[in-house]
Amino acid sequence: MNHGAHDIDIDTDHDLSEMDYANTSIDELTSSGHTIRARIRPPVKRWLLSKVLKRPIPTSLSDRLPTAQVKVLNEDLKSVDSVYLNLNIDDLCPLYIEGEGGIDLGGGIGVGLSEAVRRLLDNFPKLRLTLFAIPSCELWARQRKKSGLRYSLDISLPMHRMWLDDYKDLVRRERIEIGLHGFCHVQYENRWFSRHTEFAFKTEAQTAAVIAQGMRVFRAAGLDLTGFRQPGWDINSDLSLIDVLRENHFLYVAGSSPNAGLNGSGPLVSNIYPTLVNGLINIPQNVELDWSDTRIDEAIQQIVQRCGIVSIKAHMASPGTPNALSQQKIEKLGNLLLRIEVRYGSLIRHATLETIAAFVARKPIIRDYEPASMNCDSEEAHAAQHPTVLGRESGSRADDLASCGSPLKSHTKRPT
């Protein structure tokens, strides 16, 4: 995707820590084919939203921390002598357009980022990924015209079945998890503000309606509903998104970076441990591929020392998007995983965010299908190494993990 001044991207997911709020120019006003960069100070934006446009205030523009019940969930993590690591990649959808200026959201079959993901998994057999998929991605009119896209990106459509089956195969082999990433990735409530923040300006009722749409598509596509990440980080500062997700029985939200999402208006949730926020587990993102190797290594070292979760963020999408998996970034990621292997060895435990959330929730993972095979080198070995920690609850996850190769038998409440 082109990130020039005349394009509004579906997913820039800016690192807000890098921005000067007072002088930010992320808001764009498109009128009569022209793009004007608006430079409006946050207090003015807040007044504009609440008094003129009558819209909710997103966390990035709120001048106070949201009212929320929070509890950091680090006890179990500190008692285990390994550290969880997950690579989470946003924006998976069936879009792959070749060539210069093309778009690759992991939508190819055996090519592009789809192939790169498979190679990465082959090269690092213990690696586990969480891919956040857009149920029905929408492009801007300009992008649609430029790309020549003429079909729907609804992942449940029969035309995308072969593509999705490839990813579902990786899910069955327990190499990846597919989480929900909004519905279309675009907000239409407020065309003057960032358009890729799907939940920034929604009321609770609007949020519930859009989550229901996304869930419907996931179910129609035959995908489990376990975890969620909101597109573009920003959410309504009343945190009603969390309530909607909890009421729909999501296991977790991956809704925070150090300075955005749940932390958009200030430090609300932990950056290295899961936090229970208004009754829902939040798993933080805390390492970005765009950072220098030195900064990444230092961050990981600090997380490991504190027995936190190493949660590395990347994007499908074209070069230019923050943390995008360009060829260069894929190589950088490979080198990073090698360094981690050398430096920390078996101390690192690769896992999907779902596995991590289930661990801290002390709930078993259930499947709507029978896993083809389970990797006895990872989960079961870990359970055997830490029986006192994982086995503290009868009928809990440890019991399930002990049944190597057999279908998981215990069920906890899951989105239906």
Ligand SMILES: [Zn+2]
């Ligand atoms: Zn996204």
